[in-house]
Amino acid sequence: xxxxxxxxxxxxxxxxxxxxxxxxxxxxxxxxxxxxxxxxxxxxxxxxxxxxxxxxxxxxxxxxxxxxxxxxxxxxxxxxxxxxxxxxxxxxxxxxxx
Amino acid sequence: xxxxxxxxxxxxxxxxxxxxxxxxxxxxxxxxxxxxxxxxxxxxxxxxxxxxxxxxxxxxxxxxxxxxxxxxxxxxxxxxxxxxxxxxxxxxxxxxxxxxxxxxxxxxxxxxxxxxxxxxxxxxxxxxxxxxxxxxxxxxxxxxxxxxxxxxxxxxxxxxxxxxxxxxxxxxxxxxxxxxxxxxxxxxxxxxxxxxxxxxxxxxxxxxxxxxxxxxxxxxxxxxxxxxxxxxxxxxxxxxxxxxxxxxxxxxxxxxxxxxxxxxxxxxxxxxxxxxxxxxxxxxxxxxxxxxxxxxxxxxxxxxxxxxxxxxxxxxxxxxxxxxxxxxxxxxxxxxxxxxxxxxxxxxxxxxxxxxxxxxxxxxxxxxxxxxxxxxxxxxxxxxxxxxxxxxxxxxxxxxxxxxxxxxxxxxxxxxxxxxxxxxxxxxxxxxxxxxxxxxxxxxxxxxxxxxxxxxxxxxxxxxxxxxxxxxxxxxxxxxxxxxxxxxxxxxxxxxxxxxxxxxxxxxxxxxxxxxxxxxxxxxxxxxxxxxxxxxxxxxxxxxxxxxxxxxxxxxxxxxxxxxxxxxxxxxxxxxxxxxxxxxxxxxxxxxxxxxxxxxxxxxxxxxxxxxxxxxxxxxxxxxxxxxx
Numbered sequence: 001x002x003x004x005x006x007x008x009x010x011x012x013x014x015x016x017x018x019x020x021x022x023x024x025x026x027x028x029x030x031x032x033x034x035x036x037x038x039x040x041x042x043x044x045x046x047x048x049x050x051x052x053x054x055x056x057x058x059x060x061x062x063x064x065x066x067x068x069x070x071x072x073x074x075x076x077x078x079x080x081x082x083x084x085x086x087x088x089x090x091x092x093x094x095x096x097x098x
Numbered sequence: 099x100x101x102x103x104x105x106x107x108x109x110x111x112x113x114x115x116x117x118x119x120x121x122x123x124x125x126x127x128x129x130x131x132x133x134x135x136x137x138x139x140x141x142x143x144x145x146x147x148x149x150x151x152x153x154x155x156x157x158x159x160x161x162x163x164x165x166x167x168x169x170x171x172x173x174x175x176x177x178x179x180x181x182x183x184x185x186x187x188x189x190x191x192x193x194x195x196x197x198x199x200x201x202x203x204x205x206x207x208x209x210x211x212x213x214x215x216x217x218x219x220x221x222x223x224x225x226x227x228x229x230x231x232x233x234x235x236x237x238x239x240x241x242x243x244x245x246x247x248x249x250x251x252x253x254x255x256x257x258x259x260x261x262x263x264x265x266x267x268x269x270x271x272x273x274x275x276x277x278x279x280x281x282x283x284x285x286x287x288x289x290x291x292x293x294x295x296x297x298x299x300x301x302x303x304x305x306x307x308x309x310x311x312x313x314x315x316x317x318x319x320x321x322x323x324x325x326x327x328x329x330x331x332x333x334x335x336x337x338x339x340x341x342x343x344x345x346x347x348x349x350x351x352x353x354x355x356x357x358x359x360x361x362x363x364x365x366x367x368x369x370x371x372x373x374x375x376x377x378x379x380x381x382x383x384x385x386x387x388x389x390x391x392x393x394x395x396x397x398x399x400x401x402x403x404x405x406x407x408x409x410x411x412x413x414x415x416x417x418x419x420x421x422x423x424x425x426x427x428x429x430x431x432x433x434x435x436x437x438x439x440x441x442x443x444x445x446x447x448x449x450x451x452x453x454x455x456x457x458x459x460x461x462x463x464x465x466x467x468x469x470x471x472x473x474x475x476x477x478x479x480x481x482x483x484x485x486x487x488x489x490x491x492x493x494x495x496x497x498x499x500x501x502x503x504x505x506x507x508x509x510x511x512x513x514x515x516x517x518x519x520x521x522x523x524x525x526x527x528x529x530x531x532x533x534x535x536x537x538x539x540x541x542x543x544x545x546x547x548x549x550x551x552x553x554x555x556x557x558x559x560x561x562x563x564x565x566x567x568x569x570x571x572x573x574x575x576x577x578x579x580x581x582x583x584x585x586x587x588x589x590x591x592x593x594x595x596x597x598x599x600x601x602x603x604x605x606x607x608x609x610x611x612x613x614x615x616x617x618x619x620x621x622x623x624x625x626x627x628x629x630x631x632x633x634x635x636x637x638x639x640x641x642x643x644x645x646x647x648x649x650x651x652x653x654x655x656x657x658x659x660x661x662x663x664x665x666x667x668x669x670x671x672x673x674x675x676x677x678x679x680x681x682x683x684x685x686x687x688x689x690x691x692x693x694x695x696x697x698x699x700x701x702x703x704x705x706x707x708x709x710x711x712x713x714x715x716x717x718x719x720x721x722x723x724x725x726x727x
Contacts, residue, residue, distance in 0.1 A: 038428070039429055042421070042424075042425040042428070042429065043425065043429075045421055045425075046418075046421055046422055046425055049414070049417065049418040049421055050380060050418060050422075052414065052418070053376050053380060053412075053414060053415065053418050054373065054376060054377070056371075056376075056412065056414065057371050057372055057373040057375075057376040058373060072414060076414055076417055079417050079418070079421050080417065082421060082424075082425075083417070083420050083421055083424050086424040086425065086427075086428045087424060089428055090424070090427060090428050090435060093428075093432060093435050093436050093439065094435050094438075094439045094442050094443060095439045095440075095443050096443065
């Protein structure tokens with residue numbers, strides 16, 4: 001699912017796009033799958049995980065290091081969900097799963 | 099108190115002198131004290147004399163040679179003096195090592211650099227054109243960027259990981275360097291560049307790998323002079339030619355640099371990452387992801403193995419790198435996976451297919467080509483045997499050490515990823531390439547054992563001339579003649595837009611956005627190309643632009659490929675005689691190495707395949723990924 005399709009869908013339903021685009025909006029929504037959120041979430045997850053790695057590299061006495069240590073488990077859990085979901089999506093594209 | 103006596107001498111003679119402190123006057127062979135100076139001076143001068151002799155022989159040998167290629171490649175072009183020179187170069191290093199801890203590592207590194215310069219420049223001096231046909235294909239990925247067409251990930255595989263075409267286009271644009279000059283010097287430049295991070299890896303493993311005591315600095319032990327032996331092993335056993343103008347060559351440089359940082363972290367810092375090493379590891383991994391998918395997979399394999407072995411104390415690192423990898427593949431490189439889906443479904447994680455295409459089908463073709471392939475396997479086996487024996491000696495002598503455990507975990511990580519092959523029959527070659535730095539490191543681990551040291555130097559000296567056979571054994575095909583270059587120029591300047599069948603890589607080099615090309619010597623599965631493929635290029639090949647005119651190219655390179663890889667030496671002559679007589683084919687260009695025909699399909703020659711068959715045939719249209727070496 002591309003971000004463009006999501007944008008078209010949102011704009012169509014909001015009435016921003018002219019009437020000629022209505023069908024495209026409907027089509028875009030029809031094309032939405034359960035993993036449409038993966039693109040934006042995965043990009044955000046990369047940024048957060050890189051920041052987490054940098055935080056965990058600081059000396060133990062630094063406040064950011066302690067924060068990073070506390071946030072590790074929930075952030076890793078989210079990252080793993082993104083990795084697994086993306087892997088599933090990639091397997092769909094290749095044709096390993098239908 | 100001098101720095102040399104900070105450490106205690108070993109209480110008994112040890113076979114593991116490599117990392118032990120040795121007093122300033124200990125013989126490396128007997129442990130006895132005696133005055134080394136006079137002998138040392140003689141050895142030093144002998145080494146330099148032998149070096150001068152070796153370089154004179156090798157350079158003189160090249161200067162007096164002319165290009166003469168056969169089924170064994172470049173070897174027939176070179177005189178015996180050249181090979182003797184190659185043997186003497188590592189022997190000059192061996193004499194340096196006879197000086198024990200007084201050996202000059204600078205001199206030995208200089209020997210390796212000279213070997214690389216001589217061996218890597220030899221084909222260029224004899225051929226005067228960039229070798230290795232896939233180099234031209236890879237420039238074909240740079241060409242659309244240079245011409246302002248931009249990135250076309252649906253058409254060009256490596257535009258899905260576009261760092262290489264973008265950077266190379268910038269280099270060409272900024273410097274004005276010609277594509278052929280760039281491709282010609284690229285391998286030797288990359289090989290020399292590899293030696294820098296590799297030297298850091300080997301030095302760390304050899305000096306710091308066995309205990310905290312080694313890290314305290316100062317004492318010049320055998321370990322400190324052993325590490326250049328790893329450079330020798332890397333140069334002599336690296337027959338893979340993967341330093342040609344390609345994304346993977348650049349990615350490999352990133353990979354070794356990444357590995358140097360990782361070795362530093364694991365061996366010297368007990369697996370603890372600092373801010374600087376974290377930034378370096380993540381930054382280099384990101385560059386690898388942007389450049390080459392297989393290299394990034396190997397990095398993930400290594401990270402997983404090191405994390406599982408608890409040698410790297412940052413489990414989140416594998417998660418973060420895995421996330422970066424998968425996000426890129428899904429959101430940016432999606433076109434590749436959609437395009438390549440059929441092939442991936444049939445080959446990914448298929449062990450039997452992996453063994454067949456990577457090993458069995460390599461030892462085929464002409465008898466000479468099969469012998470070269472067998473020699474490569476043997477040479478690779480020798481390196482693994484050296485590394486295995488060295489590790490065994492080390493483990494039996496001093497138990498587990500962090501550097502040896504790192505090496506074993508690293509190799510396991512590389513091997514683990516091997517079946518995830520998307521590249522047809524090149525995966526084992528790449529596994530060897532990725533393993534080489536650590537194999538070299540492990541093979542010098544027992545350098546302190548005198549007998550093993552002799553064995554190692556002898557192996558390097560014997561393998562140095564054999565390298566010409568293993569590295570340049572396919573030169574009959576890898577060589578691109580000036581006439582072929584002229585044919586490429588005609589194709590890119592006079593034919594577009596056009597479909598090009600044969601003459602690989604004429605249609606993949608320049609002006610590639612307006613050319614669609616198919617390789618005529620690649621087999622269709624288990625079936626080799628037949629005459630019918632030339633008489634009707636649409637028979638088994640799907641073309642994206644059916645409205646473009648189609649040309650058939652017959653070239654010296656295709657003939658060499660047919661001879662080497664399929665043992666059909668007269669096939670292209672047969673094709674030429676048939677096309678010359680057929681009115682559907684008209685010669686539009688010819689020189690001694692290239693003939694180009696325009697093709698006017700008869701009414702009955704329209705594509706006989708239906709949409710599904712054409713789609714399957716079209717899925718073979720992958721210019722560089724499935725090329726056989």
